[in-house]
Amino acid sequence: MAGLRERKKEQTRQRLAATAWRLFAERGFEAVTVSEIAEAAEVAKATLFSYFPTKESLALQGVGDEDLAGIVAGRPAGTSPLDALRTHYRDFAVGPMTGIDTEVLVSRVRVIFDSPALSSAAHALLYQQRQKLAEVLAAEHGETAAALMAAQISASLVTLQETFFRRLAAGAALEDARRRLAEDVELAFGLLAHGLDPFASGGRPARDEPAPAEDPITTEDRPRPTGRLRPAA
Amino acid sequence: MAGLRERKKEQTRQRLAATAWRLFAERGFEAVTVSEIAEAAEVAKATLFSYFPTKESLALQGVGDEDLAGIVAGRPAGTSPLDALRTHYRDFAVGPMTGIDTEVLVSRVRVIFDSPALSSAAHALLYQQRQKLAEVLAAEHGETAAALMAAQISASLVTLQETFFRRLAAGAALEDARRRLAEDVELAFGLLAHGLDPFASGGRPARDEPAPAEDPITTEDRPRPTGRLRPAA
DNA sequence: TCTGAAATCAAACCCGGTACGAGTTTTTGT
DNA sequence: ACAAAAACTCGTACCGGGTTTGATTTCAGA
Known part of the structure; x- marks a missing residue:
């Protein structure tokens, strides 16, 4: 009607x-x-x-539509927010491509990257997602903790996107870019879940790069460090 | 002359x-x-x-002058980037206040918070710091890893600042705000160092908030989880 | 003291965005 | 089917941030 x-x-x-x-x-x-x-x-x-x-x-129609907060809020019981997001991004990286015209995509990305005003506006959009994510996390953790977690998560995901798109804009084939994205997703969520300390190196780094696995999908949950953060002194 | x-x-x-x-x-x-x-x-x-x-x-003269990249690049040998930054922010939170006019500070903060344009411009400035931080980290880690770490760190620190300033703008006394900032610094760096997994909870969260210690300074390094990220399958 | 470069100025201009009043089209109630 | 109301569009004039232009002032250095 x-x-x-x-x-x-x-x-x-x-x-x-x-x-x-x-x-x-x-x-x-x-x-x-x-x-x-x-x-x-x-x-x-x-x-x-x-x-x-x-x-x-x-120019930014449809940018920032992906709803982090929704993914977390609607996650199946028993999964952590991080797991829900990891699954979602894994699917995007290795799942089937639902009719995306690479030409168009690349041209859009190029235009956005080439304009500071646009890039910045895009960032502002993504920033709103972060706020909403913080809100849903705040239900389970303290406000400050939620804000920090949301900030880390959102910053990481934005970085993933940027990296992915930059490679595309640089001329990489879609499938190649997706393969590398799949690796980066694992890296990003590894960092998020286990922190930067395993990477920490005083004077010199322990390893140059943490050698991403061949097939990200096979990477299953490792036993988690159970130590609580800052146990009462 | x-x-x-x-x-x-x-x-x-x-x-x-x-x-x-x-x-x-x-x-x-x-x-x-x-x-x-x-x-x-x-x-x-x-x-x-x-x-x-x-x-x-x-309006933004002097905003974003604090140089993350510099702090990390100039850190004493044997300290991790995270430790260097943590120390720096601890000092700011609990160290002596070097002649800051609260009135002026609060008015500046209010003006910035009240203007979306200004807030967004401030964010853009802080974003540049993040890029520079990523560059110096890239020397020790892979480019992608560096970008992700920089993103997480920078996002966390920006969140700390925002929280701090929001409390000030809301009328909190400077010393109170600094005390709470001190707690938040520990929380933030804890999250950064050890990741979100210790917080992770499937269906329901283990605890509502991780109870920040009374005196942040006494919180010393805990044994680190030594597990590497994504060991070769 | 003279000269040339640097700084300032007023005024016109460009562009993104809004306000306004008047005209046109669709909807809605009868 | 028709009239009134609502919704949409239009041109134009306007505002504010920022740039350009070209004339004029102000300092520096010989």
Whole structure:
């Protein structure tokens, strides 16, 4: 029962986003003017801004949609937040690719990386995820602890994304990038779960790099250090 | 041998920053116009922008000056990066306060917190520190590992700062805020060093909050989990 | 004291974003 | 089927941050 009105709106919205991305891909984010976009999409500038609040939002549609908080909140009983997230990211890295056009993806990534304004706006979006994650974690841990955990987790995941996309933008094949991502996921969650101390080295590092396993999937949970953090003196 | 010219420049710069902050404190960041600032400081708008590249930079002078990378790079031999940073932050929290005007500090913090634009610009500054930290860590670990560690560390420290400042802005006394910061520092570095797993809990959390020790300083290094990350299968 | 470089200035301009009032289209109630 | 109300769009003028331009002042160094 989609009313005519809503159909038209959706259509216009699509046209705006598509037009914008076409221009961004051609000349880069900063070099394109919103008036230009509006003109090319045959709408008034004011109308454009009734669809998208900012120029950045034209380019960042769908960025930061992945919902960390939701994954953690909806995890099966008996799993730790970290496990839930690890599973999710493993699936993304090694699971089947659901129809992703590499060309498009790479072009989007390039545009975003090339524009400080856009990168920064993207970061701001991801920052909100972190806040929401902190909220759901706060239900189980102290507020401060939750904030810290959320910060660490979110920072790690953002780093994973950045690394992945940077490789893509640098020209790596999608499958290669995904393979390396799979390794990095294990590395990241290892660090998150067990901390940096196993890596710690006073003067010189113990090993240059922790040699990621061949097949990440085979890496199963190791016995956890049970020691509590800061036991009462 | 400070030439007259340079003295005047420095003077003007100071006058601009001071004027700006006076106005920001009175009416908030967004409500003050750069033209206004320029006028009040008796300079042309163009001149103002020859001193400060953006409006934000007028407000964020000195933010993000603390140099994580430097602390890590210049740490005494035999200490891990984490230890060096922990020591540094402990000192800040419990060491002597070197002439800080709480009034001024709080007003600055309030202004920054109240302006999304400003907060976000501050984040961007702190993000640069993180990049530099990653660079120095990359010398000892793999690039990806370094990026992940830097991300975790930097995210944690930013969270500490935010928490500290938020308490101040909420009206807490400086000494109280510092005491709680001291606790949080231990918590944060504990998490960083030993990971989140000791906290991990499947269905329900083991404890609500890990009860920070009374006197953080007495908390000395615990035996480290020696298990390496992802040993070859 | 003269000269050239550096700094300042006012004013016009660009761009992202908002405000406004008037016109047009869809919806809704009857 | 029709009129009133709501929703959407439009052009234009405006605001604020930031840049450009070109003329004018101010300092430094010989």
